[in-house]
Amino acid sequence: xxxxxxxxxxxxxxxxxxxxxxxxxxxxxxxxxxxxxxxxxxxxxxxxxxxxxxxxxxxxxxxxxxxxxxxxxxxxxxxxxxxxxxxxxxxxxxxxxxxxxxxxxxxxxxxxxxxxxxxxxxxxxxxxxxxxxxxxxxxxxxxxxxxxxxxxxxxxxxxxxxxxxxxxxxxxxxxxxxxxxxxxxxxxxxxxxxxxxxxxxxxxxxxxxxxxxxxxxxxxxxxxxxxxxxxxxxxxxxxxxxxxxxxxxxxxxxxxxxxxxxxxxxxxxxxxxxxxxxxxxxxxxxxxxxxxxxxxxxxxxxxxxxx
Numbered sequence: 345x346x347x348x349x350x351x352x353x354x355x356x357x358x359x360x361x362x363x364x365x366x367x368x369x370x371x372x373x374x375x376x377x378x379x380x381x382x383x384x385x386x387x388x389x390x391x392x393x394x395x396x397x398x399x400x401x402x403x404x405x406x407x408x409x410x411x412x413x414x415x416x417x418x419x420x421x422x423x424x425x426x427x428x429x430x431x432x433x434x435x436x437x438x439x440x441x442x443x444x445x446x447x448x449x450x451x452x453x454x455x456x457x458x459x460x461x462x463x464x465x466x467x468x469x470x471x472x473x474x475x476x477x478x479x480x481x482x483x484x485x486x487x488x489x490x491x492x493x494x495x496x497x498x499x500x501x502x503x504x505x506x507x508x509x510x511x512x513x514x515x516x517x518x519x520x521x522x523x524x525x526x527x528x529x530x531x532x533x534x535x536x537x538x539x540x541x542x543x544x545x546x547x548x549x550x551x552x553x554x555x556x557x558x559x560x561x562x563x564x565x566x567x568x569x570x571x572x573x574x575x576x577x578x579x580x581x582x583x584x585x586x587x588x589x590x591x592x593x594x595x596x597x598x599x600x601x602x603x604x605x606x607x608x609x610x611x612x613x614x615x616x617x618x619x620x621x622x623x624x625x626x627x628x629x630x631x632x633x634x635x636x637x638x639x640x641x642x643x644x645x646x647x648x649x650x651x
Contacts, residue, residue, distance in 0.1 A: 351423055353387035354416040356380045357395055357405075361413050366396070366403040372501035427621040440469040441627045444483040445493035446548055447570050449614055450474040452589040453509065453635070454493065460634045461627075468627045478546035484619050491628040492617040493635075495548025495587075497555070503617040504624070508635040513552055513610035516591050516600040517583045529604040537562035541576045541584040544568050552612045553585050574600075585610065 359369035370380040381403075388395050395409035405413060445454055450472065458470060473489065480492040484503055492503070495511065515530070517523050523530060535557060542563040543549045549570075554560045564582055567573050570590040577584045578599060594600040616632045618624050624632060 349390060349419075350383065350387060351420065353383040354412075355420060356383050357387065357409065358413050358416050358420065360384070360396065360403060361405050361410070374499070374501060424621040424623055439467055439627075440471070441491060441631070442471050442473070442489040443491050443493070443631070444473045444475060444480045444489040446477045446480055446495045447474055448495055448511065448549070448587045448589055449493040449508075451570065452587075453614070453638075457631065457635045457638060460638070461631050464634075465627055465630060470627075470631075476544065476546045477548035477551065480617070484617060490618070491624075491631060494615050494617050496552045496612040498617070503619050504622050505615040505617055506632050506636055507613050508616050508632070508638075509614040511612050511614050512588045513549060513585050513612070514588050514591065514595075515583055515585050515603045515605050516577055516595065517603055518577055518580050519598065519601055520580060521583065521601070523583065523603050524601040527601065527603065529606045531606045532557055532608055535561070535583075535585075535605075538564045539582060541565045541567065541573050541582045543570070543573060543586075548612065549585065549587060552610055556608050556610050 356366075356369055356373060356375075359372050360366050363369045363372050366380055366384070367377050370377040373380070384396055391412065393408045393412065394406050395412055396403045397406050397409075443454075451474075454472070458472075461468075461470070473483065475483075477494040477496060477498070480489075480494050481498055481502060483489040484492045493508070498505075515535075540561060540563045542553070542561060542565070544566055550561070565576060567576060570586060573584050573586060574591060574594065576582070578594070583603065591600055591602075595602050616635055618628065618632075623629075
């Protein structure tokens with residue numbers, strides 16, 4: 345038997361203190377509550393200390409448990425540093441990173457970030473998979489990519505996040521649509537089932553829309569890309585809610601009309617996401633730093649970065 349404490353059990357104990365209960369800690373760490381409870385029990389036996397006070401109303405740390413949590417935070421931080429530094433050395437040898445990114449970020453922000461990254465690290469090969477936010481998260485959790493870029497909310501604790509921008513979703517119609525006359529505002533009740541052209545379930549755009557309206561939308565037409573939705577609206581298929589990044593030029597050129605929505609503000613965070621150590625090193629860490637430095641900017645063809 346190892347003389348070292350189980351780091352995973354220490355992580356559970358720290359999460360109990362941070363999240364307030366054993367069940368909340370298990371949810372944050374994406375593990376079953378019985379497994380979390382067993383890991384803490386084994387830790388108590390190995391240390392010879394009572395760490396949690398259990399009752400019918402839940403679990404709370406003992407005085408000894410609170411002390412162990414403080415020591416555990418230091419130990420877990422050192423373990424994070426070890427893994428991060430090892431990952432940096434590994435990436436130096438491999439010279440490649442796999443990125444999975446949502447469509448809006450891939451189409452409007454990543455090209456500029458990757459150009460800046462290539463100028464700094466021309467020897468590193470980047471492979472990019474363009475998909476939706478749900479699929480990016482799946483890629484991360486199964487080890488299918490080193491780094492993800494996502495839109496909108498994800499389950500708490502599923503990945504480490506760094507904000508790389510803010511985005512707004514807007515309602516747009518073709519100039520011939522009845523809502524375009526006078527640019528009058530519409531209410532959430534106007535976006536009833538069978539009205540909108542939308543992205544597919546699993547996209548960050550769809551998730552933010554459903555959350556803002558308080559219910560899942562049943563669209564009249566569901567399409568798998570921003571470009572397809574935009575073309576459908578231009579063709580008169582109906583209104584759609586899309587990222588401002590995806591429709592700004594069409595609105596400025598008059599081929600699409602933005603319609604205000606009373607009482608609804610559709611904003612979301614754009615985030616880099618990764619699993620493993622919280623401190624991200626190597627090429628993936630360098631790409632995240634570039635993205636955060638250019639936060640709020642986008643690339644215009646032939647014009648460089650625009651704020």
